[in-house]
Amino acid sequence: MTTTRAPGDVAAPGRGGVGDSALRPDGTLKVTGEFAYASDLWIDGTLFGATLRSPYARARIRAIDLGPALAVPGVEAVLTHEDVPGRRLYGLDHADQPVLAIGEVRHQGEPVALVAADHPETARRAMERIAIDWEVLEPITDARAVVADPDRLRVQERGGIVRHQPVRVGDVASARARAEVVVSGDFSVGIQDQAFLGPESGLAVPAEDGGVDLFVATQWLWGDLRQIAPCLGLPEDKVRMTLAGVGGAFGGREDLSMQIHAGMLALRTGRPVRIVYNRYESFFGHVHRHPAQMRYEYGATRDGRIVYATAEIVLDGGAYTSSTPNVVANAASLGLGPYEIPNLEIDAYGVYTNNPPCGAMRGFGAVQACFAYESMMDRLGAACGLGPVEIRRINAAGQGSKLATGQVIDSPAPLAEMLTRLEAMPLPPPPDRTDLRNLPGGVSQATHGEGVVRGVGYGVGLKNICFSEGFDDYSTARVRLEVAAGEPTVVVHTAAAEVGQGLVTLQAQIARTELGVDRVTVAPADDRIGDAGSSSASRQSYMTGGAVRAACAAVRDEVLALARTRLGAGDDLSLAGGKVVSASAGAVATIADVLGDRTVEHTREYHHRPTVPMDPVTGQGDTHVQLALCVHRAVVDVDVELGLVKVVELAAVQDVGKIMNRLSLEGQIHGGSAQGLGLALMEEIVVQDGLVRNPSFTDYLIPTILDTPPQRLEILERPDPRAPYGLRGAGEPPTLSSTPAIVAAVRAATGRPLNRVPIRPEDLCRRCS
Amino acid sequence: MRVTFTVNGREQVADDVWEGESLLFVLRERLGLLGAKNACEQGECGSCTVYLDGLPVCACLVAAGQAQGRRVRTVEGLAGADGLAPVQRAFAECGAVQCGFCTPGLLVQADDLITRVPEPSDAEIREALAGNLCRCTGYEKILDAVRRAAELKAARR
Ligand code: FES
Numbered sequence A: 001m002t003t004t005r006a007p008g009d010v011a012a013p014g015r016g017g018v019g020d021s022a023l024r025p026d027g028t029l030k031v032t033g034e035f036a037y038a039s040d041l042w043i044d045g046t047l048f049g050a051t052l053r054s055p056y057a058r059a060r061i062r063a064i065d066l067g068p069a070l071a072v073p074g075v076e077a078v079l080t081h082e083d084v085p086g087r088r089l090y091g092l093d094h095a096d097q098p099v100l101a102i103g104e105v106r107h108q109g110e111p112v113a114l115v116a117a118d119h120p121e122t123a124r125r126a127m128e129r130i131a132i133d134w135e136v137l138e139p140i141t142d143a144r145a146v147v148a149d150p151d152r153l154r155v156q157e158r159g160g161i162v163r164h165q166p167v168r169v170g171d172v173a174s175a176r177a178r179a180e181v182v183v184s185g186d187f188s189v190g191i192q193d194q195a196f197l198g199p200e201s202g203l204a205v206p207a208e209d210g211g212v213d214l215f216v217a218t219q220w221l222w223g224d225l226r227q228i229a230p231c232l233g234l235p236e237d238k239v240r241m242t243l244a245g246v247g248g249a250f251g252g253r254e255d256l257s258m259q260i261h262a263g264m265l266a267l268r269t270g271r272p273v274r275i276v277y278n279r280y281e282s283f284f285g286h287v288h289r290h291p292a293q294m295r296y297e298y299g300a301t302r303d304g305r306i307v308y309a310t311a312e313i314v315l316d317g318g319a320y321t322s323s324t325p326n327v328v329a330n331a332a333s334l335g336l337g338p339y340e341i342p343n344l345e346i347d348a349y350g351v352y353t354n355n356p357p358c359g360a361m362r363g364f365g366a367v368q369a370c371f372a373y374e375s376m377m378d379r380l381g382a383a384c385g386l387g388p389v390e391i392r393r394i395n396a397a398g399q400g401s402k403l404a405t406g407q408v409i410d411s412p413a414p415l416a417e418m419l420t421r422l423e424a425m426p427l428p429p430p431p432d433r434t435d436l437r438n439l440p441g442g443v444s445q446a447t448h449g450e451g452v453v454r455g456v457g458y459g460v461g462l463k464n465i466c467f468s469e470g471f472d473d474y475s476t477a478r479v480r481l482e483v484a485a486g487e488p489t490v491v492v493h494t495a496a497a498e499v500g501q502g503l504v505t506l507q508a509q510i511a512r513t514e515l516g517v518d519r520v521t522v523a524p525a526d527d528r529i530g531d532a533g534s535s536s537a538s539r540q541s542y543m544t545g546g547a548v549r550a551a552c553a554a555v556r557d558e559v560l561a562l563a564r565t566r567l568g569a570g571d572d573l574s575l576a577g578g579k580v581v582s583a584s585a586g587a588v589a590t591i592a593d594v595l596g597d598r599t600v601e602h603t604r605e606y607h608h609r610p611t612v613p614m615d616p617v618t619g620q621g622d623t624h625v626q627l628a629l630c631v632h633r634a635v636v637d638v639d640v641e642l643g644l645v646k647v648v649e650l651a652a653v654q655d656v657g658k659i660m661n662r663l664s665l666e667g668q669i670h671g672g673s674a675q676g677l678g679l680a681l682m683e684e685i686v687v688q689d690g691l692v693r694n695p696s697f698t699d700y701l702i703p704t705i706l707d708t709p710p711q712r713l714e715i716l717e718r719p720d721p722r723a724p725y726g727l728r729g730a731g732e733p734p735t736l737s738s739t740p741a742i743v744a745a746v747r748a749a750t751g752r753p754l755n756r757v758p759i760r761p762e763d764l765c766r767r768c769s
Numbered sequence B: 001m002r003v004t005f006t007v008n009g010r011e012q013v014a015d016d017v018w019e020g021e022s023l024l025f026v027l028r029e030r031l032g033l034l035g036a037k038n039a040c041e042q043g044e045c046g047s048c049t050v051y052l053d054g055l056p057v058c059a060c061l062v063a064a065g066q067a068q069g070r071r072v073r074t075v076e077g078l079a080g081a082d083g084l085a086p087v088q089r090a091f092a093e094c095g096a097v098q099c100g101f102c103t104p105g106l107l108v109q110a111d112d113l114i115t116r117v118p119e120p121s122d123a124e125i126r127e128a129l130a131g132n133l134c135r136c137t138g139y140e141k142i143l144d145a146v147r148r149a150a151e152l153k154a155a156r157r
């Protein structure tokens, strides 16, 4: 096999242990254009795979005629569900999604047939010639209606509701009678897309043993494998998975896209097959963030103490189960945020519809509720005559507080302090109106400063870290230490997906710190080692970080034992700077001398503490591994005449337990905050009758450098004693809190209620309404 | 059709090019120059940005035939005999690269900016990079990197 490009080792040269701003080991490859992304893989003789998708949100397939497509010169295979070698359904936890549609389609873009051809254009022409006799049906698209009548409005046989999770604490009825102030609100969140820049893509290579080698961009190699192998009708050891370069993920690669399809085409044609989605197809190729409709009511004493809260949260999961049950659990357990509320009733629902399928996206079920509960906090503050920081501080949870689930927060959660610090940060100066670029609308000259009003708003977000509800999402790491060219060298191997977040950097940092060695190589992630779990839920620093540390510790113990035997040294040994160091006698030998030609290698699994599922009736239980907080302040300028918003500054305070790498951590906070900005102001997949109206970067807008303001960060380190190095997962919390902060700032500037995100110009401008 | 043009200083010939193919497709699929990226193929993201006769363009919007007889410079051609170009060094050092899918296009665009404007203000940087989407970084480290690249370039002059 001659790959012109394949994933390779990334050598991590130079220094940089835990806590240092070590540079990405793959940085040079990425700035020279040599880094091999999934869409860059190529082997001679590769065919182009393409996917024919449903144009309808709901329809029956009466007949398919493949003949004309097969007759196109250059076409090597045309496949339908009848050609699926094994199980015809797959799914993350619940297999209900057809590999290719079986007699009916349940959402627009559902895959129906596959083509492999010698040129993408040949494949496209062949797809045009696949003749399908459709019977178009009325789609089910109203999630609230499904909650009301789940037996009649069925997209799936099992009924309309994926999961209903209630949470019940205390006595809401009697608290309501006591409350001095009551506020309520209806809120909704549109469908957000992950919009990672690297489209879904990968390469499948048929192997001589009848199996297939898959090079794919994914968040979870083993999660993929467990779904792919049964569908390809192969044992897991005949499907070999290697992580190809991933161009961002944000949850959108937790579900499968082209993996099984490419495998089927490769097995059928006996040739390598590459599938690369374009942007249009990518909008249909992955699940999105669940849209939500929410109804909240809070009661409080006059001085602002919340005495009860109720919340109903309806999440539209689209046609298949995907991760909706877990998204519902997050919405339910985190649905009131990090506040102490003695009496509460929450009902979170996930439903099936014929709208676009939804699943994981950064923030995972906590984002939607966060917009609602933070809007409620502002509303309550206003009703009690208290400012946004004050009302939050009064009700702030902390270490020792109970979540809605009854779980006690048992590690630092310094919310009140974070708010105080945030409020103390300096505010940006008023806009310099002599430069139009500082005003909403910028150089399009929408305004010269007239009608521009400034607003400031605050937001708080609470996110669970790692998988919850009894899931044992362990990670596995293998660490090898040997002498190469006279120098001790470490190789770290895991199945954990580097998706851009910097996990490769961190793995090398941990190995350097634990083994006192400079030269570290991170081997390509693949399934020749055990599961590492998914690169999601902000969990990889914790879980794979924990596994790498444990494997390093095992290696270190063996090296030190060796040193004691060989040198007769004492018990006070450690490894540092390439040497075996005795606390009493200083450096006693080099690691290279102790090792000689020996290789020391250990593999370790790392498990987090056990959790339990939410009680199906009361929602109670210790369901989460770890919790993380971020708070944001947004400053905006709004042109109230035209409804244009310019975010002037975002300021954030986040507690991360331990700063493992400040450079990449700041990048995570900046990027997460920008995605929250997108949800606040511009990002929405617009759906009408189940059909997506804007599947392109022309019409689905993500923040550009002009939309994204300077960000001011303060990062706290309050260690979690249970977590490796005391760290707290950090990638998701800023995505939660930036959205409500920005909306609150726009409310402050305009006085509009703004119960829906993203905010549209017509929600703002005086003349439009 | 056959297309002949110069890429990173070397003459290249692509045969059997279908009329509908873009410059980006020819660079990536026919010449094996995979540095320029394909995030949208619609002119919206800038990940495919290359120099065409010295001007940054979206290679996905240029028909392959339009490159006939012209000079193309891609991210693979940014580094010189003296190592990485200032923009490349600065992006790697400032944390401006996460997944890196936007990086090749941003590097070409930023290289063009600091060539034209030796000391760009933040407003100028934002304006110049407004056509390049990055989903990972929130752009803060990209701004740092462009400022730093300008310094590095000035130091080399
Ligand atoms: S790929 Fe050319 S602009 Fe996006």
Ligand code: FES
Residues within 6 Å of the ligand: A197, A247, A248, A500, B096, B097, B098, B099, B100, B101, B102, B103, B133, B134, B135, B136, B137
């Ligand atoms: S680094 Fe991922 S898109 Fe910019």
